[in-house]
Amino acid sequence: MGIATINPATGEVVKTFESLTDSEIEACLESAEQAFTRYRYLPFDKKAEWMNRAAEILERDAQRFAQIMTLEMGKPIKDAIAEAKKSALVCRFYGENAPQFLADVPAASDATRSFVRYQPLGAILAVMPWNFPFWQVFRFAAPALMAGNVGLLKHASNVPQCALAIAEIFKAAGFPPGVFQTLLVGADKVAQIVADPRVKAATLTGSEPAGASLASEAGKNLKKTVLELGGSDPFIVLESADLEAAVQTAVTARMLNNGQSCIAAKRFILADRIAGEFEKKLVAKFKALKVGDPMLPDTEVGPLATPGILKDIDEQVQTCLAAGAIALTGGHRLSERPGNFYAPTILASIPPGTPADQEEFFGPVALLFRVKSLDEAIALANSTSFGLGASAWTTDTAEQDRLTLELEAGAVFINGLVKSDPRLPFGGIKRSGYGRELSIQGIHEFVNVKTVWIK
Numbered sequence: 001m002g003i004a005t006i007n008p009a010t011g012e013v014v015k016t017f018e019s020l021t022d023s024e025i026e027a028c029l030e031s032a033e034q035a036f037t038r039y040r041y042l043p044f045d046k047k048a049e050w051m052n053r054a055a056e057i058l059e060r061d062a063q064r065f066a067q068i069m070t071l072e073m074g075k076p077i078k079d080a081i082a083e084a085k086k087s088a089l090v091c092r093f094y095g096e097n098a099p100q101f102l103a104d105v106p107a108a109s110d111a112t113r114s115f116v117r118y119q120p121l122g123a124i125l126a127v128m129p130w131n132f133p134f135w136q137v138f139r140f141a142a143p144a145l146m147a148g149n150v151g152l153l154k155h156a157s158n159v160p161q162c163a164l165a166i167a168e169i170f171k172a173a174g175f176p177p178g179v180f181q182t183l184l185v186g187a188d189k190v191a192q193i194v195a196d197p198r199v200k201a202a203t204l205t206g207s208e209p210a211g212a213s214l215a216s217e218a219g220k221n222l223k224k225t226v227l228e229l230g231g232s233d234p235f236i237v238l239e240s241a242d243l244e245a246a247v248q249t250a251v252t253a254r255m256l257n258n259g260q261s262c263i264a265a266k267r268f269i270l271a272d273r274i275a276g277e278f279e280k281k282l283v284a285k286f287k288a289l290k291v292g293d294p295m296l297p298d299t300e301v302g303p304l305a306t307p308g309i310l311k312d313i314d315e316q317v318q319t320c321l322a323a324g325a326i327a328l329t330g331g332h333r334l335s336e337r338p339g340n341f342y343a344p345t346i347l348a349s350i351p352p353g354t355p356a357d358q359e360e361f362f363g364p365v366a367l368l369f370r371v372k373s374l375d376e377a378i379a380l381a382n383s384t385s386f387g388l389g390a391s392a393w394t395t396d397t398a399e400q401d402r403l404t405l406e407l408e409a410g411a412v413f414i415n416g417l418v419k420s421d422p423r424l425p426f427g428g429i430k431r432s433g434y435g436r437e438l439s440i441q442g443i444h445e446f447v448n449v450k451t452v453w454i455k
């Protein structure tokens with residue numbers, strides 16, 4: 001199915017959309033180019049006024065936007081409301097902080113006066129995924145637009161109404177025409193858009209193949225990219241950990257967004273001495289999760305976003321089980337109801353050589369491993385090709401020091417959940433991607449760092 005809203009809780013095709021034609025794409029690119037010539041020089045306070053108005057709209061209509069998100073990709077409605085509000089937060093954050101993040105920086109040299117000046121690049125293409133259909137877009141758009149760039153959104157084909165709603169928000173907030181546009185196109189149009197000289201850079205959040213494809217196209221055209229790809233984040237629990245807090249957080253960290261988050265905890269690496277107790281508590285909590293209609297306010301786990309995601313996760317689980325892994329709970333689809341539902345699942349005793357070693361499990365499946373030492377925990381944590389986030393639980397400061405030093409990840413959280421926060425940079429290493437979003441580092445990705453030298 002091309003571009004369409006398909007309710008993942010029922011399988012019903014709610015609405016289909018036509019992809020833009022080549023001449024419509026051309027008009028959008030031209031509009032972006034025209035808008036940039038004036039928009040780039042508008043003062044920060046004007047841009048901040050519009051950005052804050054976007055935040056107000058997100059907060060005011062959070063319920064309505066949440067319903068669109070849940071309808072299109074199935075996240076529990078309470079999480080969708082929280083996502084709309086968090087998107088407002090990032091608008092306010094950059095509205096307030098962009099002037100200081102982009103202020104000229106004096107640099108001593110042989111000039112009478114020399115300094116670094118940050119200037120916008122032009123139209124930036126954002127290829128975005130369906131899993132956080134508002135947040136991922138706003139965390140790109142808020143810094144990009146505050147820096148004076150203009151944005152072109154190619155959203156995932158299963159969240160077109162989210163994509164259109166976001167463009168409406170920026171319009172209603174007062175941003176001039178062409179400053180932020182949604183292009184309803186499939187992935188097949190991305191190469192041609194990136195190659196267009198009016199597009200200056202691109203960012204993608206999604207799978208490795210999509211990232212590699214965009215980056216190679218951008219590379220051919222000598223354009224910068226930022227990539228935020230998958231992860232198989234470790235969640236390490238050592239002997240001194242507060243076990244109750246660790247288990248409670250483990251459930252949230254794995255089940256957030258029905259398990260479809262790049263920074264979800266996926267591999268639980270447990271010190272031998274506490275592993276049995278942790279497992280017992282985790283199983284009890286997984287069994288108690290309320291799975292069902294994501295539109296209901298007390299639902300904790302909804303359907304997976306697409307039948308493809310459901311098929312992939314089930315195949316991964318069945319391969320692990322066939323190799324000898326044990327399902328402590330779940331391990332199957334919930335086929336008594338329509339939609340893409342999967343049982344909250346915990347796999348233990350997973351032998352080496354299964355998809356659990358290297359693949360991202362994008363769904364409600366926790367993978368448990370036991371280790372005898374901190375060395376073994378760190379080695380196992382670092383053994384995948386990903387490097388997005390890592391969470392580790394210990395009250396021993398020497399262990400904390402080793403973990404923050406030796407874990408190969410874009411972020412290490414000790415005694416807490418890996419999460420994104422506008423105040424902290426976000427991104428990965430290894431095959432999880434490159435570049436950073438959020439914080440000062442995020443707004444510096446799509447600017448010309450101009451050296452100015454005056455005698």
Ligand code: NDP
Nearest residue numbers: 128129155156157186187190206207210213229230262362
């Ligand atoms: P994709 O990576 O295919 O989709 C993400 C975005 O990239 C969409 O807008 C998609 O467009 C676009 N896209 C897809 N292929 C290309 C391409 N060749 N060139 C340019 N853009 C492209 O994710 P899926 O939805 O297929 O999910 C598959 C897996 O990806 C998941 O199981 C998960 O492992 C990972 N993933 C990770 C995410 C993260 O947050 N890190 C988010 C989403 C997925 P279109 O929808 O039109 O195909």
